[in-house]
Amino acid sequence: MQIQSKINKLIALREEAALGGGEKRIEAQHKRGKYTARERIDMLLDEGSFEEFDMFVTHRNTNFDMDKTHFLGDGVITGHGTIDGRVVFLYSQDFTVFGGSLSETYAKKICKIMDQAMLVGAPLIGINDSGGARIQEGVNSLAGYAEIFQRNIMASGVIPQISAIFGPCAGGAVYSPALTDFVIMSDQTSNMFVTGPKVAKAVTGEDISIEDLGGANVHSSKSGVSYFRADDEEEGILIIRKLIEYFPQNNLEDPIQTVCDDPIDRMDDDLNEIIPENPNQPYDMKDVIYTLVDNQEFLESQRRWAKNIITGFAKFNGMPTGIVANQPNYLAGVLDINSSRKAARFVRFCDAFNIPILTLVDVPGFLPGSIQEHNGIISNGAKLLFAYGEATVPKVTITLRKSYGGAHDVMSCKQLRGDFNYAWPTAEIAVMGAKGAIEVLEGKKLASMSPEEALKFVTEKEEEYTELFANPYEAARYGYIDDVIEPRNTRFRVIRAFSTLSTKKQNNPPKKHGNIPL
Numbered sequence: 260m261q262i263q264s265k266i267n268k269l270i271a272l273r274e275e276a277a278l279g280g281g282e283k284r285i286e287a288q289h290k291r292g293k294y295t296a297r298e299r300i301d302m303l304l305d306e307g308s309f310e311e312f313d314m315f316v317t318h319r320n321t322n323f324d325m326d327k328t329h330f331l332g333d334g335v336i337t338g339h340g341t342i343d344g345r346v347v348f349l350y351s352q353d354f355t356v357f358g359g360s361l362s363e364t365y366a367k368k369i370c371k372i373m374d375q376a377m378l379v380g381a382p383l384i385g386i387n388d389s390g391g392a393r394i395q396e397g398v399n400s401l402a403g404y405a406e407i408f409q410r411n412i413m414a415s416g417v418i419p420q421i422s423a424i425f426g427p428c429a430g431g432a433v434y435s436p437a438l439t440d441f442v443i444m445s446d447q448t449s450n451m452f453v454t455g456p457k458v459a460k461a462v463t464g465e466d467i468s469i470e471d472l473g474g475a476n477v478h479s480s481k482s483g484v485s486y487f488r489a490d491d492e493e494e495g496i497l498i499i500r501k502l503i504e505y506f507p508q509n510n511l512e513d514p515i516q517t518v519c520d521d522p523i524d525r526m527d528d529d530l531n532e533i534i535p536e537n538p539n540q541p542y543d544m545k546d547v548i549y550t551l552v553d554n555q556e557f558l559e560s561q562r563r564w565a566k567n568i569i570t571g572f573a574k575f576n577g578m579p580t581g582i583v584a585n586q587p588n589y590l591a592g593v594l595d596i597n598s599s600r601k602a603a604r605f606v607r608f609c610d611a612f613n614i615p616i617l618t619l620v621d622v623p624g625f626l627p628g629s630i631q632e633h634n635g636i637i638s639n640g641a642k643l644l645f646a647y648g649e650a651t652v653p654k655v656t657i658t659l660r661k662s663y664g665g666a667h668d669v670m671s672c673k674q675l676r677g678d679f680n681y682a683w684p685t686a687e688i689a690v691m692g693a694k695g696a697i698e699v700l701e702g703k704k705l706a707s708m709s710p711e712e713a714l715k716f717v718t719e720k721e722e723e724y725t726e727l728f729a730n731p732y733e734a735a736r737y738g739y740i741d742d743v744i745e746p747r748n749t750r751f752r753v754i755r756a757f758s759t760l761s762t763k764k765q766n767n768p769p770k771k772h773g774n775i776p777l
């Protein structure tokens with residue numbers, strides 16, 4: 260064969276591969292409101308940066324007449340490219356080929372790029388759109404999934420792993436995304452479930468739609484499985500690009516500091532007024548966050564789930580930082596099972612990838628009652644305690660208002676190796692709020708009083724208690740708070756604290772791994 264004809268053959272094969280399952284199925288994919296696997300890669304990566312691997316791989320199955328049908332690439336596109344110049348490895352499942360279902364060779368392609376991502380120390384991104392195990396391949400498909408899971412587990416805490424779900428993700432296939440650090444689901448076009456609506460109906464009699472069982476809404480507001488619900492795939496892709504900006508390439512590197520044009524000593528007079536006079540009145544912690552961070556940019560994770568705690572990424576003087584903050588605007592910012600789990604996982608991600616953590620505290624305590632107790636608030640609250648106590652990244656804590664009881668300890672207090680712990684003058688650091696304290700301490704006396712006497716007594720005692728305990732100075736007197744700062748100067752103090760802490764070195768004792776109360 261002449262050289263030119265050999266080259267022409269290559270070009271023809273590439274063109275064939277580019278068509279995936281063919282024009283008809285591409286059209287059907289578009290009709291479903293979805294992009295193709297290749298279009299998604301084009302949107303995600305820097306232009307021209309994608310290098311594809313294993314384009315010529317086909318399956319080896321001969322059952323069910325499968326030897327008569329082959330598609331180049333076998334239903335998944337794999338390779339590497341760059342996002343804002345930084346290397347990432349990725350795979351993108353192609354629903355136009357056998358419904359994106361996973362075969363033995365398909366799994367091998369994914370495993371190859373996972374191994375390469377680990378060798379190079381670069382993030383891994385998986386775009387999921389698949390009917391799950393390729394039915395014709397039987398146990399080989401199950402084995403293929405398990406190969407991927409094992410690699411997800413080994414990569415956890417070594418390279419950042421992000422999963423986008425832009426179509427179906429069913430059965431055991433859900434466990435690869437679940438093992439990764441962040442899951443993004445596109446609204447109305449994606450779903451995740453271990454068993455689908457038909458099986459649910461057959462086994463339990465429950466009649467439920469696919470969207471209500473495992474759509475993006477459900478997983479971003481009820482189960483917490485999805486960290487971001489994107490309005491569409493374009494937004495989902497933007498979120499992936501944004502996340503990568505906050506992450507280092509791997510656990511041995513620091514996140515990348517960028518140039519900051521927002522003055523580091525910007526005073527925010529509004530913050531001096533933001534805490535309401537009435538301690539029971541809420542305010543929006545997000546107003547505080549947006550005021551403090553560079554250029555009001557905050558990427559909130561799990562925004563719709565466990566809204567009593569806020570988690571997300573921002574920059575301070577260009578340095579990526581994780582923020583954990585109680586939200587007085589939702590359930591008074593109380594800690595409960597879901598908010599503890601949410602924040603614990605976030606803290607552990609930041610710690611694994613050297614991202615400093617800012618904690619903003621306004622917490623009245625743990626949510627009381629049998630629902631919480633019987634569902635394990637003890638072990639779930641302990642997750643957050645464990646995560647903070649184990650974290651060795653720079654930790655700056657600011658108490659804005661309430662910090663009561665066990666919740667005070669959990670929210671990155673000094674003794675959990677909080678590095679710099681500041682309080683606003685409005686802080687109330689105590690065992691419990693004035694009302695509860697008076698009831699416990701003076702209950703017997705109150706019972707013997709007339710209602711008028713009791714009211715007068717309680718008011719006086721509350722004032723006394725507030726004067727004594729509901730302030731930052733009692734904690735500051737013992738050095739549990741390093742400094743009481745003026746709210747409007749908080750941005751500068753945070754930036755200076757993290758700058759001072761940038762060379763922090765701290766190691767935990769050598770061990771195989773801890774035993775976080777899962």
Ligand code: HXC
Nearest residue numbers: 357358360389390391392393394401404427429430431432
């Ligand atoms: C082989 C599959 C397939 C699969 C879809 N296809 N799923 N081929 N194995 N698992 C093929 C279809 O035959 C069809 O081929 C094409 O993909 C598109 O599928 P449609 O059904 O036409 O599309 P749609 O109506 O959009 O429905 C999509 C779907 C549905 C909801 C994903 O196909 C479906 O329910 N598939 C089965 C899902 C499932 O039960 N998977 C196993 C889960 S258990 P043609 O040639 O017509 O284009 C699992 C175990 C993993 O995955 C275990 C890991 C530990």
